[in-house]
Amino acid sequence: MSTVFDALRLSTVSLDVAAAQRGTPQDIARRQQTRLAALLESTLRGSRLYRSLWPAGTTPNTALHQLPVVTRAQLMANFNDWVTDPQLQLDALRAFTADPNRIGEPWLGRYMVWESSGTSGQPGIFVQDAQAMAVYDALEALRRSPPPKPLLSSWWDPLGLGERTxxxxxxxxxxxxxxxxxxxxTLNPWLAHSTRSFSLLQPLGALVQALNAFAPTAIATYPTAAALLADEAARGALRIRPREIWTGGEYLAPGVRDHITRQLGGAVRNSYGASEFLSIGWECAHGQMHVNADWVILEPVDEHLRPVPAGHAASSVLLTNLANHVQPLVRYALGDQITVHTERCRCGSPLPVVQVQGRHDEPLVMCGPDGRRVTLLPLALSTVLEDKAGVFDFYLRQIDACTLELQLPLEGEAGHQALARCCAELQSFARAMGLGAIEVRGKLGQRTPRGRSGKACRIVACAKT
Structure with a gap:
């Protein structure tokens, strides 16, 4: 299977990424402004939606703060007018992403396509061309900070051929x-023999057994999943000792990081990314999160979308993707809470440092029929409700060790049907995870609780006593 890759573009971007990393904050700002002007020019030319939203007289040199904020729901509702390639049609892309057999397949031979979760109340579909993928590839390859390898390991295996991810x-x-x-x-066939994917939706015992058999030297997963694996290592069930644990997609609390490091034994490296921009930030050897500000603009704002000064926690953040011209994202309400720091990092990088406080969905610890504790991960639960039941706006609250309460904003017959699907899928998932029967109580006509950031905390554990 072919894939979206342009070696010349990757080489050009990689040289620039490496040069920017050795430059100054002023160099980063100049790159950012040049790329913003190019993005605005192509968006004015190709996107009917943005042309209708932006003030009359907007030019490539218009200041970013003069443009309106956009939301996922707004963009998805006008998808065909949003994108700059008329061959990208939402109905066809939805049919494509509904087929699991086509995961990773290029769309129209030149676009990578992925879907997002429904955290904001509606799932999104995001399309990347060769230029955007070259940027993501270069940022991932050149700016991630791998932990140091033991000298003997580096000497025996300098190319990392013995790694299993x-x-x-x-x-x-x-x-x-x-x-x-x-x-x-697909791009690197030799990686197919050393890289395996494991589903979070399988029973924990099966996952632990599969990981023990594979014995990975590196793990890439979500913080809550890594913490669960650390629990299994602590009780002796999981017997792997990875050298590297890459986490992302969720908030990584300091205590969780310490627990993962202590029990799994590897160095933890966290990253910050989203469906809207794959490589927003990377963590350096000093543990600081750096934003790839030469290719993405983050604007921290308060609850009224007013700018928040550096050093203060924002209620939300607006994202502008400077790499993707086919599906422009300009002042897009991402919803994450961040704090931008003013001082430069000791690592010497010219890129700004941020503290990220993302999604706060919680793992649910339930009680099995034999009294054994079973942890249901928030990512797995949200996937069950979104992919299996087709519900994206929900609030799942744990009442006790055997009972969940599911709140949906829907009402009427549609609400009852959605609630029935959700309850059936949750109970089926619970059985698959070894819980046996659980009670799922439903409430309709309930708005999903949201924090000040505007982002929903959709899965909440019961209070510890």
């Missing part, structure tokens, strides 16, 4: 991480 996530959907792993293995 395990990706652990929701592998049956067209999600950015899953598509990226498939694409990477």
């Amino acid at each position: 395990a990706f652990i996530g929701a592998i049956d959907g067209h999600f950015a991480s899953t598509v990226s792993v498939r694409r990477l293995c």
Whole structure:
């Protein structure tokens, strides 16, 4: 299977990424402004939606803050007018992403496509061309900070041919991480023999057994999943000792990081990314999160979308993707809460440092029929409700060790049908995870609770006593 890759573009971008990393903050700002002007020019030329939204007289040199904020729901509702290639049609792309057999397959031979979760109340579909993928590839390859390897290991295996990487996530959907792993293995066939994907939706015992058999030297997963694996290592069930644990997609609390490091034994490296821009930030050897500001603009704002000064926590953040001209994202309400720091990092990077406080969905610890504790991961639960039941706006609250309460904003017959699907899928998933019967109480006509950031905390554990 072919994939979206342009060696010349990658070489050009890689040289620039490497040069920018050795430059100054002023160099980063100049690159950012040049790329913003190019993005605005192509968007004015190709996107009917943005032309209708932007003030009359907008030019490539218009200041970013003068343009309106856009949301996912707004863009998805006008998808065919949003994109700059008329061959990209939403109905066809939805049919494509509904087929798990086509994960990682190029659309029209020249686009990578992935879907996002429904955290904001509606799933999104995001299309990347060769230029955008070259940027993501270069940022991932050149700016991630791998932990140091033991000298003997580096001497015996300088090319890393003995590495075995395990990706652990929701592998049956067209999600950015899953598509990226498939694409990477297609581009580098030798990686297909040393990289395996493991589903978070399988019972924990089966996952632990599969990881023990594979014995990965590196793990890529979500913080809550890594913490769960650390629990299994602590009780002696998981017997792997990876040298590297790459986490992303969720908030990584300091205590969770310490627990993962202590029990799994490897160095933890966290990253910050989204479906809207795959490689927003990377963590340096000093543990600081750096934003790839030469290719993405983040504007921290308060609850009224007013700018928030550096050093203060924002209620939300607006994202502008400078790499993707086929599906422009300009002042897009991402919803994450971040704090931008003013001081430069000791690592010497000219890129700004941010503290990210992302999604706060919680793992649910339930009680099995034999009294054994079973942890249901938030990513797995949201995937079950979104992919299996087709519900994206929900609030799942744990009442006790055997009972969940599911709130949906829907009402009437549609609400009752959606609630029945959700309850059936949750109970089926619980049985598959070894819980046996659980009670799922439903409430209709309930708005999903949201924090000040505007992002929903959709899965909440019961209070510890």
